[in-house]
Amino acid sequence: MSTNKRLRQNRNEKRHLDIRDVARHARVSIATVSRTINRIPTVDQHLAERVWKAIEELNYFPNTQARALVSGRTRLLGLLVSEITNPFFPELIEGFEEIAVAHGYEILIGSTSYDLTRMATCIRRMLERQVEGVAIMTFGIEQPLLEELSSREIPMVFVDAGPPGPLVRALTVDYRKGISEGVVHLAGLGHRSIAFISGPLRQGSAHARKTAFLESLQEIGLKSRSEWLIEGNHTLEGGMRATEHLLSLSEPPTAVMCSNDMTAIGALRVLARAGFNVPRDMSVIGFDDIHLAEFVYPPLTTVRMSRKDLARGAFESLRSVAEKLDTSQQRNWIIPTQLIIRESTAEAPELLLKKSGQRRTSRSTLKRGSRLREAK
Amino acid sequence: MSTNKRLRQNRNEKRHLDIRDVARHARVSIATVSRTINRIPTVDQHLAERVWKAIEELNYFPNTQARALVSGRTRLLGLLVSEITNPFFPELIEGFEEIAVAHGYEILIGSTSYDLTRMATCIRRMLERQVEGVAIMTFGIEQPLLEELSSREIPMVFVDAGPPGPLVRALTVDYRKGISEGVVHLAGLGHRSIAFISGPLRQGSAHARKTAFLESLQEIGLKSRSEWLIEGNHTLEGGMRATEHLLSLSEPPTAVMCSNDMTAIGALRVLARAGFNVPRDMSVIGFDDIHLAEFVYPPLTTVRMSRKDLARGAFESLRSVAEKLDTSQQRNWIIPTQLIIRESTAEAPELLLKKSGQRRTSRSTLKRGSRLREAK
């Protein structure tokens, strides 16, 4: 008996079943057990059956560490997100986990909280566990960390722009379509003054959304006004601050598009608190279509970007590189977007005013209402 | 050169740096490198420095799989949650991850979606990766799965009641304190008819919350009414349904306590839609104090149960068992709760009525308002 085993038994430690136990039980060699488990087709039908029976009876399963060590394949994937408490990400994680597990992979999640040190730690953790690829869904990453990953030849997948590299893939989100649909929807309702609360503009994805907005506006002949273009930070609080600023303007817009749903929900809160009725006094459009969007009051009109698609795209990209089943070397996934109309958008107040002359009354009544409430 | 390595190099595969490279570079044996890395104090200062320098220069880090295989310690912990898209859980995961990583552990997350098959899959995944413990935060688990874990001698930690077992720990949430504070707060505001929307009662934790409510009520001499005790499911949608039911009663309550915040947020939505002004017409109290609670409209009065405490308790319990540093064999963590008063609670309408006789007017005005809106 080996030294290690004897030691363990002395210390009364658990000893896991191993492949030898199965081999003995099935009266075959460990090689045959291994081949059976790995479904190598050359194994004799009879022996295979004996092996499966033994596995069943002993309730055996292989030790992943050992398999990984010898085969060099950990079947571990890293998933890097900005902030796990932002509802967008759990929905993404759920989708990613589902598909990864279905393919026998396990996931290591890293939440960076927009902190560089934390991001470095996350990447180090993933490297140490020998992940076979990492999906970088943080909408931004620093150069040295990229080097670290690419120098170890770890496949990567990015949202929007990834840096060039043989093992790098990118998911291309079609921001333009959904955002343009939103702008057209608003214009069709008579809105001419539309604000945009962006995300942090140093993030490529946030920048791309803003650009898509500006282009869409231009396309239908509307002008943007710099004071209506506010940089937020993709959080609820950021949305609140930006909206407060918008309301303090001498000429506030009649509609706001937001770079993500959390920002829009923040806008909704401030608007409600200020006594504005959404959508009568102001229309609001979000982006992402998180689960919550349907349940805020009023239900949020928003641009849907499917987390399922994103998750699947990320996983498949990684897998195709890791398992070298890449046929079209530079294959990029396109993630579609689509406007979902709910109840936070309506005709522009100006239009109502023209129609019935009641706009000024309604808005001021509401304002009075809110003041009353505050004075209570 | 070994067969494996030669093969890899032929296939042009990446070869990781290993402990031998470091040993060669530092001109010491691999044992010394290993000792240095593991901070065994008997290593000579000089050699240790050479080793660290070599590690630095080569940018080496050890292979976790190999370490785990030989030491029997994977430093992996399982974290089982009900539903990752329920905002309560990401906050818990964040805390758990933080403390686990700080101690050199990695986490495997499993989201069961209240589905038995999925739960079984999650546990199997964790077992195969040889987790050193699992935190079961699903507020409920089935017997056969427990057997599977305990027969493999995996340490476990539960919220509320865990089954007995030498490797099992439990976190005890002091539901009573916070919920009683809520009930007293409501009673102090003149509420006499208080409803409770529970979670799924087959879950011990949901049951415990309801019991705490009932006991608190009794303690201050209030009676519960069965029609005001509704079983929900801890989701926003469930809260909406339950609240609709409450509003359809011939004698609706003047206040609602909810078993969690998502339920309370659902209640808020339905009340807003029905034209009720919260808190003037109805008071609402939640449970958990998720981040969102502060940002709904109106900001939610709720009972805080700290996710940080829960996460720390779960991790430390697991670690103390896994690392056998358990001093007090049956040590249980107590998780405190505390009422956080925000703006969703106010004096009972009856009280206002008595004071100024304006209640009937205000509530009916609001109802009219909502009908108008719906007819728009």
Added chain:
DNA sequence: TTGAAAGCGCTAACAC
């Protein structure tokens, strides 16, 4: 088709 045996990268005995 099967089994014996060589290692995957590391830790920990044991000898020096």
Added chain:
DNA sequence: GTGTTAGCGCTTTCAA
């Protein structure tokens, strides 16, 4: 103190 060496549980040659 330090180095040599025997495995951890598995996959994958290679020979039979």
